[in-house]
Amino acid sequence: MSAVARAAEGGSARMSGAGAPGRLGGAKTVAVAFVDGVNAPLFLKRFDDEAEKDSLDLLLVIHSALDAIDELRTNRRRGSRKSYLGLLNLVDGYAVFGHASNSLVKTMVVLDAEACGYAVPDDAVMEAYLSSLYNAYVDTVSNPFLELGSALQLGNEGDEKGAAMNEESPEGVLIGPPGRKTARHPELLQGFEELVESLVHDVQTAPSNTA
Amino acid sequence: MSRNQRLGESCYNDLEKINAELFTLTYGALVAQLVRDMEDVDKVNAKLDEMGHNIGLRLIDELLAKSGIARCGSFRETADVVSKVGFKMFLNTVPNVDNWNERGTECTLVFDDNPLEDFVALPSSCAGLKYSNVLCGVLRGALESVHLAVACEIVSDALKGDPKTEIRMSLKHVIEDEAGEDYRED
Numbered sequence: 001m002s003a004v005a006r007a008a009e010g011g012s013a014r015m016s017g018a019g020a021p022g023r024l025g026g027a028k029t030v031a032v033a034f035v036d037g038v039n040a041p042l043f044l045k046r047f048d049d050e051a052e053k054d055s056l057d058l059l060l061v062i063h064s065a066l067d068a069i070d071e072l073r074t075n076r077r078r079g080s081r082k083s084y085l086g087l088l089n090l091v092d093g094y095a096v097f098g099h100a101s102n103s104l105v106k107t108m109v110v111l112d113a114e115a116c117g118y119a120v121p122d123d124a125v126m127e128a129y130l131s132s133l134y135n136a137y138v139d140t141v142s143n144p145f146l147e148l149g150s151a152l153q154l155g156n157e158g159d160e161k162g163a164a165m166n167e168e169s170p171e172g173v174l175i176g177p178p179g180r181k182t183a184r185h186p187e188l189l190q191g192f193e194e195l196v197e198s199l200v201h202d203v204q205t206a207p208s209n210t211a
Numbered sequence: 212m213s214r215n216q217r218l219g220e221s222c223y224n225d226l227e228k229i230n231a232e233l234f235t236l237t238y239g240a241l242v243a244q245l246v247r248d249m250e251d252v253d254k255v256n257a258k259l260d261e262m263g264h265n266i267g268l269r270l271i272d273e274l275l276a277k278s279g280i281a282r283c284g285s286f287r288e289t290a291d292v293v294s295k296v297g298f299k300m301f302l303n304t305v306p307n308v309d310n311w312n313e314r315g316t317e318c319t320l321v322f323d324d325n326p327l328e329d330f331v332a333l334p335s336s337c338a339g340l341k342y343s344n345v346l347c348g349v350l351r352g353a354l355e356s357v358h359l360a361v362a363c364e365i366v367s368d369a370l371k372g373d374p375k376t377e378i379r380m381s382l383k384h385v386i387e388d389e390a391g392e393d394y395r396e397d
Contacts, residue, residue, distance in 0.1 A: 142232075142330035144239025145246070145337065188332050 024125065026116040029109060029200050030094060031055075033062050034137055037104035043137075045193065047200055048112065057092070062108055065089040065096040069106055083134070084127040087120065095120050099130035107134045129203050136199060140192040215291050219299035222278045226300060235329045242342060252339040259341065263348020264355075271353035274300065286382045287311070289359065290318050293350065293380075302326055306378075317381040325369065325376050333370045341365045343376060350380060358386040 034043040044062070046055060068088040089096040093114030099107040107130050113120055120126075141148065245255045274280070278296050283289040290308045298320075299305050306320040327343050341347075347363035354361045360383040367377035 139330055142236060142239070143332050144236070144243035145332070145334050187335055191332060 024111065024116075024121045024129075024203060025119060027095070027111040027113065027119070027121055028115060029204065030112045031058050031062070031110040032133060032196055032200060033106075033108045033110070034133075035062075035066060035106040035108070039066055042105075043192070043196070045196060047197075058094075058110060061089065061091060061094050061096060061110060064091070065098060065108055066106065068096075069098050069100050073100060084123070084130060086123055086126070090118075097126045097130060099127075099134055101134065105134070105137065107137065109133070129199075132199050133196065136192065136195045140188075140195070143188060146188050213291075213295070215295040216299075216305075218278055218280065219296040219305070222296065222300045223303060226277065231303075231326055232329075235326055238327050238345075239331060242340075246337060246340065252337055256339070256341045256344050259344035260348040260351070263345035263350075264352035265348075266345070267349040267352025267354075268356055270301070270349060271356045274353070285315065286359070287315055287318075289354070290320075290380065293354075294320060297353070310379075317379065319366065320378045320380060322369075322376045322378075328370055328376065331370060338371075342368065342370050343378075347378060350378070355386065358388070360384050360386050 028048065030048045031044060031046045033041070033045075036042050044055065044058070046058065065088040069085060072085050072088070083099050083101050085098040085100055087095060088098045088108070090113060093112065095111045095113035095118075097109050097111070097120075101107075109126070109130060111120060140146065242255070242259070245258055246252070249255050249258065274297055277300065280292055280296060283292055294306045294308050302325075304322060304324050304326060306322045308318050309321055310319040311317065325343060327346070331342060333340060333342065343365060347365060350363045351361055361380055362383055363378055363380050365376065366379045367373040367375060369376045
C-alpha cells in the first residue's frame with residue numbers, strides 16, 4: 001500500500017495517536033499552508049467556498065503570521081521547545097494557528113474566526129490538528145523520489161497563484177528564492193493534497209472529544 | 212508455533228537492531244540516486260539485482276552462523292526457512308509462502324509488509340522500476356551459496372497498485388559440487 005493510502009487510513013506509525021481531534025467548535029478551516037525553512041511557500045490550499053477567488057488576501061494573512069512565528073521562536077523561554085506555536089495572528093476575521101518544526105518547516109491553519117464568534121478551539125485540539133498535518137508532510141517528503149526544495153504543489157488554481165508559487169513575486173508578497181523549481185513529479189503531490197484534504201475533513205466532521 | 216518460526220523470533224530478538232526509518236530512507240536514497248545516475252529503468256533493475264546478489268553471498272553466512280540452522284531436506288523446507296528465519300531476522304517481516312507448483316520447485320513469497328517500501332510512491336517516469344529488486348538478488352545470491360540455483364522475480368508490486376508485493380522464487384537446479392577449472396585433471 002502506498003504511504004499516502006496508509007497514512008490516510010491512520011495506519012502510519014507517525015500519525016498523532018491521540019485520536020481524531022474533536023470538532024473545531026464551529027470554526028471552519030479556511031486554508032492550510034506549508035512554508036519551508038527559507039520562508040518559501042510549499043503548499044497552500046483554500047477550503048472555503050471562495051476557492052475560485054484570488055488568494056492574495058489569505059497570502060497576506062499567512063505572510064504576517066510568518067513574522068509572528070519568527071518572533072515567537074526568538075523570544076521563547078529556554079525551557080519551552082514545543083513545535084506548536086498556538087494562535088499567531090487574528091486579523092480580518094481570520095485566526096491563524098501555527099506549528100514550526102526545528103527545521104523551520106512551518107505548518108499553518110487559517111480558521112474563519114468571525115463566523116464562529118471568535119470562539120477559537122483550544123490549544124489541545126489545534127495542536128493535534130497541526131501535528132497530524134505536519135506528519136502528513138513528513139510522510140510525503142520521506143519519498144526518495146520527491147525532490148526537496150521544489151514546491152509541494154503546482155500552481156494549478158489559476159495563473160496568479162501559479163505565478164506566486166513558482167516565481168519571485170515582484171511586489172514581495174512572498175519572499176522566496178528566485179527561479180524556484182516546479183515539482184518534477186506532479187502525481188506524487190496529488191497524494192499529499194488528498195491527504196491534507198482528508199485530514200481537514202476529518203477534523204471538521206469528527207465528533208467532539210468533550211462529552 | 213513451528214520450529215522455524217520460533218527460531219526466527221529468537222534470532223531476531225538476539226540481534227542488534229537499527230532504526231527502521233533510517234534503513235528505509237537509506238535504501239530510498241540509494242534507489243533514487245541510481246535512477247538519477249542511470250536514467251534507464253532496466254539498468255537500475257539489473258543493478259539492484261546485482262547489488263542484492265553481492266549482499267546475499269555474504270548474508271547467507273550471517274544467517275547460518277546466527278541461526279545455526281541445519282540442512283534443509285527439500286525446497287519446501289528451504290522456502291520455509293527463508294521466510295520464517297531469514298526475512299524475520301533481517302527485515303522483521305515474515306512473507307507467506309504460497310502458490311506452490313506441482314513439483315514443489317516454485318513458490319511465491321507474499322509480503323504483507325515490506326519495510327523497503329515505506330513512504331515510497333513511484334513517479335510515472337519510473338513505471339518499470341522494480342523497487343524491491345534487491346530482495347530478488349539477495350535470495351539468488353544467498354541460495355547460490357548453498358548450492359541452489361534459483362530465479363526470483365517480483366510478480367506483484369504494492370508500489371504499482373497491486374495489493375501486496377510478491378516475489379516468485381523458482382528452483383532451477385541444484386548446483387553440483389564442482390572443483391574449479393584450475394583443478395580439473397584433464
